Amino acid sequence: MMQTHTLYERITNEVHARPFQKVQAPLYMVHLAIMLPADQMGKAVDSALDMAARLGIDARTSDSGFFFISSDEMGLRFERHNEFYSLTLYHFGAETEDVLAERWLPLISGDLLPGEMMVGAESLFRSLRDDPLAWCRKYFGKRDFAAEQFGDRQLAASDVMSGGATLWTDFAVREESGLVRVLVEDRALQPFQAGRLLQRICEIETYRHMALLALPVAQRAMPLITDLDKQLSDITHRMTGDHQEQPSEVLQELMTLAARVEELSADTANRFSASDAYFALLDTRLNELRQERIEGLQTITQFMERRLEPARRTCQAAGKRIEHLSKRIARVSELIRSQVDLSIEKQNRDLLEALNGRARRQLRLQAKLESFTIIVVTYYAFDLIERTVRNTVPGDSLRNDVLMGLSFSVPLIAGVLWLYVRQLLKGYDEED
Structure with missing residues (x-):
């Protein structure tokens, strides 16, 4: 009798593990991504459920990796990742962000949630009206909406979801809340489309921050990579110079250099690999917005490409330089080992010739x-x-x-x- 595989149910349900929420305008939403070691994620789950209970949300759940719980007024979405967890708060039917200062900010800024906040974004989602420019001026402090500059920051905006909504943001952290503000106006979205759009906005903010965690690592590694590269170049020149050193001495120095490169690779490889993965997810989420340009403003993708591409290139360059340096050291080591092998073979040949000479002398005697x-x-x-x-x-x-x-x-x-x-x-x- 055919039996069901033990992983059948888990694999089948994986595509339904993190569904989009069905939401409608108006809505106010706050999204947080908080860094926390994987072995402490249990504390994050307990804290999220505690927060839900304080907000009057039924906190019963059986899934510690992902859950969405809600009441008539509010909702809470929790998702666990490898090195961080995300928490999203929903205020249904809200026209403004008043709930943040009144009820959410004390919980967010207090000691309730464990870890260190890496991402914070607030989204105001409303239905189509006749005053989008006035709405943007209210929240971004912009007098001339047609100009690109407001204050010292640029505004990014585009029609998204094939014209189903319009999105505005400057990706700037607000002094009063510490959150990045995003305005979304619903033109013709279905409830599930609205949920997908808002979730993609949250993920774009999350992945762009997580991808950039590798930038400080790359900036610290670059001078060290340059120094190691110069040392390898010096060793190579000494091998081919007029006064060549003993291969064994050069090989010992090269092994020390190789150990330093491998140590650097071990310290940075995971971060650079994670950065590549986050950048790939960011590109995917940007493409899924299906943006259409608004005259006089940058699209979200254009804004990201202009500011994130140098950082992406820096991280990729650092990872590739470490990899290439390791390969060059391996090639030089192989060359030195070949010289050592040739020297040993010459010594063995000379020794055999000496033994043969002694044997011939013995026979002549x-x-x-x-x-x-x-x-x-x-x-x-x-x-x-x-x-x-x-x-x-x-x-x-x-x-x-x-x-x-x-x-x-x-x-x-x-x-x-x-x-x-x-x-x-x-x-x-x-x-x-």
């Missing part, structure tokens, strides 16, 4: 001593035969004749012994 060996052996052989003849041959006359013949046979004995010794040394001579 043995050949020189061969004649003395034959003489000695011939003497002992003659002496043994003579003693045997004297003790075994009867009669003086016969014994004398035998000894006389033995004396004349000494060259024959020496010749036989010489042939025998040559036969024994034949194999060694051939190896030589």
Whole structure:
């Protein structure tokens, strides 16, 4: 019988894990992204539920990773991420931001929420009216809405969702609240479209901040990368100069340099990788806005590209420089190791040649001593035969004749012994 995979339900429900909220104008919303280590996320869940209870929202939930709870007046959306969590507060039917100072700001700015706030944005969402310029002047302090400058900051605006809404913001933090203000006017949005738009605005703010966490890291790393690059260049020049150093000494110095580069890579790789991922998400969310330009104003994408692209390039350049520096060190190390291997092979060859020379000298000495060996052996052989003849041959006359013949046979004995010794040394001579 076919069985259901243990992960079937979890995988199937993943596409429904973080749904958009169904909202309508008017609405006031505050979105926060708060940095917190992953092992302390339980505190964030408890704090979010505590905040909901203080706001009169039913705080019962079974999901600690994402939940949206609401009452007739307010709503709270909690979402957990790897290094931060996001909290979004909704005030349904609100025309102004009065609820922020009256009820939300004391909870947000107090000790209720654990962690460090990285992102703070407020959105005023209202239905289409005949006074969009006056609305913008009210919240951005702008007298001449047709001009790009207001104060010392620029305004970004565009028609979004294929003309279904209009969005204005300057991405500037308000002194009174510490939040970035976004104005959204509903022209023809369905409730789920409105929820998607507002969520995308929150995510754009979140991802642009999280992506830029890598910028200070890159700025600190750049001078160190330049210094390490110069050290590697010096080592390379010393290898090819007129007074070359011993490869073993250069290799030891290069290994120290490689360790410093790997330490720098370990300290920055995760941040740079996360930055690339956040920038990719930011690009996706900007594209999903489906913007149309308003004459005289920058679109949200144009505003982001002009100000974020240098930071993105800096982070990418730092990561690539570290990677390229590591590869260059590996190539130089391989070159030095090749020199060391060649030096070792030369030493081994010289040692083998010396051993072969000693063996040849030993064989030549043995050949020189061969004649003395034959003489000695011939003497002992003659002496043994003579003693045997004297003790075994009867009669003086016969014994004398035998000894006389033995004396004349000494060259024959020496010749036989010489042939025998040559036969024994034949194999060694051939190896030589």
